[in-house]
Amino acid sequence: MRTVTLFLRSPEGHAAMLGCYGAIMITFGGFGAGSTRKRDPILEALHLSWLRFGHGYALSTIVVWIGVLLMIAAWVRLGRTTIGRDDRVDAGVTLNELRVIVGIWITPLLFAVPMFSQDVYSYLAQGALLRDGFDPYVVGPVANPGVLLDNVSPVWKLTTAPYGPIFLLLGRGITSITGDNVVAGTIAMRLVMLPGLALMMWAVPYLTKHLGGKPTVALWLAVLNPLVLIHLWGGVHNEMLMVGLMCAAIALVLERHHVAGIVVLSIGVAIKATAGVALPFLVWIWMLHEREKRAARRAGRDPENLPESERPHDAAEPTEDMRHPALMFAKIAGLALTVFAAVFAAASAIAGVGIGWLTALSGSKKIIQWLSLPTLIRDVITWVTPLNPDKLLDPIRMLCMVALVVMLVWTWWRFRHSEREAVLGILIAFVGIVILSPAALPWYYSWPLALAAGFALSTTTLMVLVGLCTWLMLVFNPDGSIGLYSFWHVALATFAAVVAAMSLRKVDPLRLRATPPSIDPAAPARP
Numbered sequence: 001m002r003t004v005t006l007f008l009r010s011p012e013g014h015a016a017m018l019g020c021y022g023a024i025m026i027t028f029g030g031f032g033a034g035s036t037r038k039r040d041p042i043l044e045a046l047h048l049s050w051l052r053f054g055h056g057y058a059l060s061t062i063v064v065w066i067g068v069l070l071m072i073a074a075w076v077r078l079g080r081t082t083i084g085r086d087d088r089v090d091a092g093v094t095l096n097e098l099r100v101i102v103g104i105w106i107t108p109l110l111f112a113v114p115m116f117s118q119d120v121y122s123y124l125a126q127g128a129l130l131r132d133g134f135d136p137y138v139v140g141p142v143a144n145p146g147v148l149l150d151n152v153s154p155v156w157k158l159t160t161a162p163y164g165p166i167f168l169l170l171g172r173g174i175t176s177i178t179g180d181n182v183v184a185g186t187i188a189m190r191l192v193m194l195p196g197l198a199l200m201m202w203a204v205p206y207l208t209k210h211l212g213g214k215p216t217v218a219l220w221l222a223v224l225n226p227l228v229l230i231h232l233w234g235g236v237h238n239e240m241l242m243v244g245l246m247c248a249a250i251a252l253v254l255e256r257h258h259v260a261g262i263v264v265l266s267i268g269v270a271i272k273a274t275a276g277v278a279l280p281f282l283v284w285i286w287m288l289h290e291r292e293k294r295a296a297r298r299a300g301r302d303p304e305n306l307p308e309s310e311r312p313h314d315a316a317e318p319t320e321d322m323r324h325p326a327l328m329f330a331k332i333a334g335l336a337l338t339v340f341a342a343v344f345a346a347a348s349a350i351a352g353v354g355i356g357w358l359t360a361l362s363g364s365k366k367i368i369q370w371l372s373l374p375t376l377i378r379d380v381i382t383w384v385t386p387l388n389p390d391k392l393l394d395p396i397r398m399l400c401m402v403a404l405v406v407m408l409v410w411t412w413w414r415f416r417h418s419e420r421e422a423v424l425g426i427l428i429a430f431v432g433i434v435i436l437s438p439a440a441l442p443w444y445y446s447w448p449l450a451l452a453a454g455f456a457l458s459t460t461t462l463m464v465l466v467g468l469c470t471w472l473m474l475v476f477n478p479d480g481s482i483g484l485y486s487f488w489h490v491a492l493a494t495f496a497a498v499v500a501a502m503s504l505r506k507v508d509p510l511r512l513r514a515t516p517p518s519i520d521p522a523a524p525a526r527p
Contacts, residue, residue, distance in 0.1 A: 012081055012093045016101045019074030023105050025067030026234065027112040032060025033478045034113040035121075037151050037182055064115075064478045069496070071105065071226040072470055076503045079466065082220045083459060083504070098219045099201050102229070106197070109234045110190055116442075117480045120236035121151040124185045126161040127171020130351065136161035136168055137353055147180040153480075155366050164270035165344070165351040167238055172351075189236050196244030197223070197233065200450065203247035207454035210254045210419055214456070221462065222446075222453035227469040231443035239443055242272040243450050250426070250451075253282045254419055256289055262336050266343035274447065277429050279336060280412050281422045286332045287315040288419065291322055315416045365397070367439035370484045371475075374400045374438060397438045404436040427451040442472040459505060467501030
């Protein structure tokens with residue numbers, strides 16, 4: 001208790017509580033301004049329905065935005081301490097303290113309505129389809145009318161499920177327990193995401209052991225980040241499970257637990273297919289480890305303690321220890337694919353579904369907004385030419401997809417020389433997917449961010465990432481609608497992003513304080 005008291009009295013503790021207050025404000029404001037249900041009997045019973053309309057809605061929206069800004073401010077303050085930009089001699093925050101702060105911030109959001117997205121309603125409706133004997137890969141939620149269908153966005157009512165069989169099984173399990181209770185289903189879905197968050201809190205700092213970063217900075221950037229906590233946890237997105245499993249799989253493979261890593265990655269793909277992008281790069285890491293093992297056997301040494309000069313620097317190059325790397329690649333890739341197929345086949349058999357989710361992946365084309373490069377290119381062209389925008393979008397998307405395939409193949413071949421390169425290749429591949437795919441949403445950036453955090457990043461790079469994450473956090477509205485088409489919304493989001501980025505280096509970048517902050521010599525030192 002003494003340690004907790006000292007922490008809460010420290011500036012880092014104040015920042016932690018500031019973020020908690022922000023999460024509480026988001027939770028309460030969300031009852032009126034979040035992605036609320038069309039009919040909310042709980043608010044009606046409490047005579048609070050007025051929060052969803054008129055002045056009540058405006059008040060709720062203001063409360064949410066203040067809460068978001070408080071969380072961002074607290075995150076940046078903690079980041080300044082974490083990266084060593086604080087002027088206090090005793091400034092610092094440990095890995096376990098950051099993990100506790102994550103827990104403090106997510107607790108109020110557990111009871112919030114879905115924030116900045118309505119996707120959880122689709123998750124529940126798709127789980128109910130499987131529960132009630134329908135195949136979610138064949139029919140959309142519209143085939144199963146009811147309370148759960150009423151809250152699904154019109155865009156997705158006719159769309160078949162684009163998620164893997166394990167996620168559908170989770171949805172079926174939740175709806176079997178909670179029935180058509182949307183509130184209980186939303187909370188249960190958040191709790192199902194909790195293992196993904198736990199895996200991120202373990203794996204992201206652990207990756208720094210191989211990538212050269214700092215564990216506390218990695219955890220602060222990739223997990224404590226409001227973009228991650230508010231969107232993935234508050235918005236209830238299955239990316240939290242997918243990213244956690246993917247990071248854990250990469251960590252396991254880097255630690256030479258290859259089969260276990262492929263199994264974990266396969267489970268991640270059975271949540272959301274995007275995680276499968278990492279598989280070809282993990283094959284390179286496996287091959288490098290096999291080369292190291294053979295070189296160590298020849299030299300009579302431990303593979304993990306080989307000097308850098310004796311380590312292999314190209315997974316595909318013929319050497320004395322591996323004269324036919326193509327055969328070894330075929331063996332390792334074949335084993336990885338066999339493990340992957342076995343996990344996926346077992347999950348599909350248990351769920352009683354096929355591989356129809358592959359065709360449903362194209363459903364993302366229904367999302368048309370400027371975070372997607374193809375859509376932005378289409379709109380820029382139509383601003384300066386008389387061309388028909390409806391006829392331009394599909395060809396531009398096709399060209400971007402071709403560019404994406406070329407980029408993925410080039411990246412996979414280029415980044416094969418070391419463990420660090422292979423993980424960097426996965427990171428670049430995810431960035432390419434987010435930018436060039438037909439649809440992109442703010443929380444998609446959590447995919448590459450989780451891996452980028454493991455590398456040694458300069459303060460300038462961290463500032464750019466803070467600005468980008470802040471901007472992405474602010475360009476959507478709390479109810480899930482897009483704010484990109486409002487000039488003032490984008491302008492204010494950009495201003496806030498610039499201030500947040502600058503605040504990572506300076507305490508008062510706008511020079512609003514009359515006097516610089518002083519260090520209180522009487523403040524108790526933390527053990």
